[in-house]
Amino acid sequence: MSKAIVYSSTNCHYCAQLKQYLTDQEIPYEERNIDTSDEYARELEAMGLMSVPVTVIGDMHILGLNPSRIKKALAAVAAVG
DSSP: OOOEEEEEOTTOHHHHHHHHHHHHTTOOEEEEETTTOHHHHHHHHHTTOOSSOEEEETTEEEESOOHHHHHHHHHHHHHHO
C-alpha cells in the first residue's frame, strides 16, 4: 500500500488520533513533526496550510482525520501505480 506523509505537531490531540487510525488500518506513514523541524514547517507552509494534522497521499492533501478521503486517496494512488 502507498506511503502517507503526516505533518503533525508535538502536543496535537488530533495528530495522535490520525496516527493511531493509520496504525490501526496498517497504512504505513512517515511523520513530519513541524515542532522539531523548521524544514517540515516550511513544507507545510509551501502547501498553503498552517494547521495540522495534514496527510499527504499522492497529490492529495487531507486536513484532519478524514478516513473516507484517506481511503479514496490510497485507492487513487494504487490505481495509478
